[in-house]
Amino acid sequence: MSEEPEPMDTDNQKSEKMFTLKKWNAVAMWSWDVECDTCAICRVQVMDACLRCQAESKKDYYGKQDCVVVWGECNHSFHYCCMSLWVKQNNRCPLCQQEWSIQRMGK
Amino acid sequence: MLKERGQLKFEDKWPAMRLIVLKLLRQESVSPAEWQDLFYDVHLVCLWDEKGPSKLKEHLQEDIVQFIKQAQARVLSHREEQALLKAYIAEWRKFFTQCNYLPTPFRQLESSLQGKPATGTANLQTSNNKKGQSEESIVRKLMLDSWNESIFNDIKHRLQESAMKLVHAERNGEAFDSQLVIGVRESYVNLCSSIDDKMQIYRENFEAAYIQSTEMFYKLKGPEQLAANGVQAYMRYADNKLREEEARAQKYLEAGSNAVIQCCVKVLVGNTLPILLAECAPLIKAGETDRLQLMFRLLERVPEGVQPMLTELESHITQAGLADMVAAADIITQDSEKYVERLLELFRKFSMLVHDAFNDDPRFLTARDKAFKAVVNDTTVFKLELNTNKSIGAKSVAPESKCPELLANYCDMLLRRTPLSKRLTSEEIELRLRDVLLVLKYVSNKDVFMRYHKAHLTRRLILDASADSEKEEDMVEWLREVGMPADYVNKLARMFQDIKVSEDLNSQFRVSTTRHDAINIKILNAGAWARGSERVSVSLPVELEDYIPEVEEFYKKKHSGRKLQWYHHMSNGTITFANEVGRFDLDVTTFQMAVLFAWNQRPNEKVSYENLRLATELPDSELRRTLWSLVAFPKLKRQLLVYSPSVTIPKDFTEHTLFWINQEFCLIKNSRPQKRGKINLIGRLQLSTERSQLEDNHSIVQLRILRTQEAIIKILKMRKRITNAALQVELVDILKNMFLPSKKMIKEQLEWLIEHKYMKRDDDDINTFIYMA
Ligand SMILES: [Zn+2]
Numbered sequence: 001m002s003e004e005p006e007p008m009d010t011d012n013q014k015s016e017k018m019f020t021l022k023k024w025n026a027v028a029m030w031s032w033d034v035e036c037d038t039c040a041i042c043r044v045q046v047m048d049a050c051l052r053c054q055a056e057s058k059k060d061y062y063g064k065q066d067c068v069v070v071w072g073e074c075n076h077s078f079h080y081c082c083m084s085l086w087v088k089q090n091n092r093c094p095l096c097q098q099e100w101s102i103q104r105m106g107k
Numbered sequence: 108m109l110k111e112r113g114q115l116k117f118e119d120k121w122p123a124m125r126l127i128v129l130k131l132l133r134q135e136s137v138s139p140a141e142w143q144d145l146f147y148d149v150h151l152v153c154l155w156d157e158k159g160p161s162k163l164k165e166h167l168q169e170d171i172v173q174f175i176k177q178a179q180a181r182v183l184s185h186r187e188e189q190a191l192l193k194a195y196i197a198e199w200r201k202f203f204t205q206c207n208y209l210p211t212p213f214r215q216l217e218s219s220l221q222g223k224p225a226t227g228t229a230n231l232q233t234s235n236n237k238k239g240q241s242e243e244s245i246v247r248k249l250m251l252d253s254w255n256e257s258i259f260n261d262i263k264h265r266l267q268e269s270a271m272k273l274v275h276a277e278r279n280g281e282a283f284d285s286q287l288v289i290g291v292r293e294s295y296v297n298l299c300s301s302i303d304d305k306m307q308i309y310r311e312n313f314e315a316a317y318i319q320s321t322e323m324f325y326k327l328k329g330p331e332q333l334a335a336n337g338v339q340a341y342m343r344y345a346d347n348k349l350r351e352e353e354a355r356a357q358k359y360l361e362a363g364s365n366a367v368i369q370c371c372v373k374v375l376v377g378n379t380l381p382i383l384l385a386e387c388a389p390l391i392k393a394g395e396t397d398r399l400q401l402m403f404r405l406l407e408r409v410p411e412g413v414q415p416m417l418t419e420l421e422s423h424i425t426q427a428g429l430a431d432m433v434a435a436a437d438i439i440t441q442d443s444e445k446y447v448e449r450l451l452e453l454f455r456k457f458s459m460l461v462h463d464a465f466n467d468d469p470r471f472l473t474a475r476d477k478a479f480k481a482v483v484n485d486t487t488v489f490k491l492e493l494n495t496n497k498s499i500g501a502k503s504v505a506p507e508s509k510c511p512e513l514l515a516n517y518c519d520m521l522l523r524r525t526p527l528s529k530r531l532t533s534e535e536i537e538l539r540l541r542d543v544l545l546v547l548k549y550v551s552n553k554d555v556f557m558r559y560h561k562a563h564l565t566r567r568l569i570l571d572a573s574a575d576s577e578k579e580e581d582m583v584e585w586l587r588e589v590g591m592p593a594d595y596v597n598k599l600a601r602m603f604q605d606i607k608v609s610e611d612l613n614s615q616f617r618v619s620t621t622r623h624d625a626i627n628i629k630i631l632n633a634g635a636w637a638r639g640s641e642r643v644s645v646s647l648p649v650e651l652e653d654y655i656p657e658v659e660e661f662y663k664k665k666h667s668g669r670k671l672q673w674y675h676h677m678s679n680g681t682i683t684f685a686n687e688v689g690r691f692d693l694d695v696t697t698f699q700m701a702v703l704f705a706w707n708q709r710p711n712e713k714v715s716y717e718n719l720r721l722a723t724e725l726p727d728s729e730l731r732r733t734l735w736s737l738v739a740f741p742k743l744k745r746q747l748l749v750y751s752p753s754v755t756i757p758k759d760f761t762e763h764t765l766f767w768i769n770q771e772f773c774l775i776k777n778s779r780p781q782k783r784g785k786i787n788l789i790g791r792l793q794l795s796t797e798r799s800q801l802e803d804n805h806s807i808v809q810l811r812i813l814r815t816q817e818a819i820i821k822i823l824k825m826r827k828r829i830t831n832a833a834l835q836v837e838l839v840d841i842l843k844n845m846f847l848p849s850k851k852m853i854k855e856q857l858e859w860l861i862e863h864k865y866m867k868r869d870d871d872d873i874n875t876f877i878y879m880a
């Protein structure tokens with residue numbers, strides 16, 4: 001029976017583990033929590049900046065955080081830039097024709 | 108004394124006039140009074156005697172011819188050539204001088220003969236002003252023509268011959284008075300009274316004789332030289348002689364005609380062209396730049412001379428390049444540094460050759476570039492590799508050069524912290540990156556480079572392995588400068604931006620919590636980094652699992668509307684391994700961690716493959732790969748894991764294969780076991796699963812098809828209608844910075860687009876396409 005070594009203090013026991021974690025570099029990817037990957041207004045993927053934002057500053061538009069996604073009450077989602085232009089013409093969702101009202105904004 | 112008007116006759120005046128004329132011809136001194144008398148008498152004869160002018164001309168001619176006859180006799184009395192020439196030149200110069208004097212008193216005669224009223228001097232003056240006297244003077248023409256007909260035609264052959272003999276003597280290195288030849292030439296030039304073509308007599312006689320004798324000389328000497336001294340010496344001879352003849356022609360010939368040099372070129376170069384060209388390949392091969400330069404100088408003078416040299420150069424570079432590559436196939440297909448350095452060495456060598464031998468002549472630069480292209484895009488070497496490595500799934504796609512992949516690998520070695528990048532200064536790294544871009548210029552499947560470059564960049568950023576982040580971003584701009592497609596370059600730029608955003612986020616996270624010193628997070632934009640890539644599930648060790656909820660909670664507070672997905676196949680870390688020998692820090696992937704931590708509860712047990720699969724929940728292929736990296740890591744003398752029974756490839760592990768920790772594991776340095784140390788077991792960080800890697804290979808084909816379709820539509824949209832040939836040209840132009848579309852693929856895509864009504868063929872011309880909106 002190995003009675004004596006077992007009840008040693010817990011710190012020491014932990015350090016005696018064969019493998020101990022020193023550093024973990026964890027990688028995750030985020031994406032907009034959307035049902036459809038493509039913005040129906042500009043036909044660009046919602047993970048990319050909308051067409052207008054891409055055109056405005058060709059070189060460094062990728063650094064921008066502002067081109068976010070907006071969800072309507074109907075749960076359809078678009079680039080916020082695209083939708084805010086769209087509602088000036090027509091206050092309905094381009095996909096389901098329901099009256100547009102914002103449910104939440106991406107951040 | 109003066110006779111009555113009307114009674115004045117030519118015959119009365121002529122005897123006195125004649126005396127003065129003869130004196131003038133003989134260049135004897137004429138007093139001012141005599142000179143004036145002559146003027147006056149000409150005037151009188153022309154004015155009063157109806158037949159005076161014609162008689163005057165007749166008699167004048169008679170005396171001129173007489174005088175020339177005497178001169179001829181004097182000249183011909185010399186038998187010896189130089190003396191003859193000397194005498195002729197002297198007589199001619201005298202006579203020619205008189206050609207400018209004698210006509211002056213006879214101006215009145217000129218007017219009368221031309222049927223003009225013999226009035227005051229105004230008329231004379233205007234005509235004088237219109238054309239120089241010498242140009243239209245009848246008397247002058249009379250003199251020159253007479254000289255031409257009587258003396259010149261008689262002895263011109265002797266003159267020419269004598270002059271040419273002198274030139275010949277000079278060619279043979281004998282000295283003589285070059286003024287003799289020059290004098291003869293001048294007489295030929297000045298002799299011509301034709302206004303339209305003053306050079307006629309000179310050209311048809313002197314120059315023709317000169318060219319003929321030159322041709323004869325080199326037709327004889329050239330082959331003699333060639334036979335006696337060989338081609339190399341002959342080229343020097345020809346080059347010297349051409350220059351010599353150029354100088355000689357300047358001395359002895361009138362300017363403006365290149366005929367004699369062309370003749371020399373024809374004889375010395377043109378006639379021996381095949382023999383000279385046969386030297387070209389050996390000289391290129393031996394890198395004899397001086398001789399090549401000489402050859403280039405010679406062959407450039409003949410119309411078909413340079414083209415064969417270009418062909419030789421191109422085929423030599425191509426062949427030498429490929430031979431070099433094949434000879435070193437084993438090394439270069441494995442070692443991208445050696446491959447690229449070998450290529451660059453080749454480029455440098457041949458660029459230097461083109462510079463030294465051909466003065467960077469654009470035609471030779473083009474030939475060089477064509478050859479570089481052939482070498483860079485050649486698949487021979489890589490086909491060889493495929494043959495030895497049949498386990499790689501056979502692709503239906505035509506084999507392509509691995510050059511772009513190796514270039515990307517080399518870039519990675521320069522940009523990552525590697526022994527190579529540590530060895531080099533920042534300037535050296537920049538130079539080498541520029542070299543890569545230089546080679547890339549010749550690569551036709553640049554899309555392959557882009558794909559590998561992006562994958563390497565992803566690894567460097569995720570592993571924080573860049574040697575110099577400034578240089579990383581410079582490289583992106585350089586890629587933009589050399590014309591890589593903007594959307595591709597933008598994607599790279601976007602990754603840099605995103606990694607900075609993620610770094611900020613990590614700092615915030617670490618501030619928000621104090622107990623998690625062990626964790627760093629990278630939360631990246633899926634659109635920029637991992638579009639379409641597949642995730643792999645794994646059962647994390649509790650030590651890692653514990654962190655997940657807190658990170659997710661933190662992220663939810665910062666952002667909304669986002670979902671997070673963990674990419675454990677990309678994540679990694681450092682663990683400490685303690686065994687009987689010592690303690691070691693291991694850089695490992697999360698998958699390796701998951702496998703190794705399975706032993707923490709049972710350090711000395713042998714664990715079956717099946718058991719590990721249950722513990723880690725890794726998919727079969729990932730588990731096999733991970734285990735293989737722990738039992739057969741290339742850099743380790745003692746492996747971390749031991750297993751039994753032995754296999755040669757990971758596929759052969761069975762569920763019963765047993766694995767256990769090597770308690771004797773340690774690092775070996777200078778063949779001595781170490782008790783402490785750090786080793787990186789990550790190898791090449793996996794960016795996607797095995798399945799999606801296969802898909803990657805297909806995706807490059809898919810992407811090309813898509814790009815081709817897009818480009819065809821773009822062209823048709825703009826042109827509305829276009830011929831097949833024009834379309835192909837524009838298409839290649841649009842796509843050339845990504846890849847070279849094959850004829851077959853273009854055809855297939857055209858058919859597809861026609862089938863799907865994006866476009867149609869013209870009813871009248873099936874080789875013309877029409878855009879359908
Ligand atoms: Zn949009």
Ligand SMILES: [Zn+2]
Pocket residue numbers: 049050051052053066067068079081082
């Ligand atoms: Zn926008």
Ligand SMILES: [Zn+2]
Pocket residue numbers: 072074075076093094095096097098
């Ligand atoms: Zn809707």
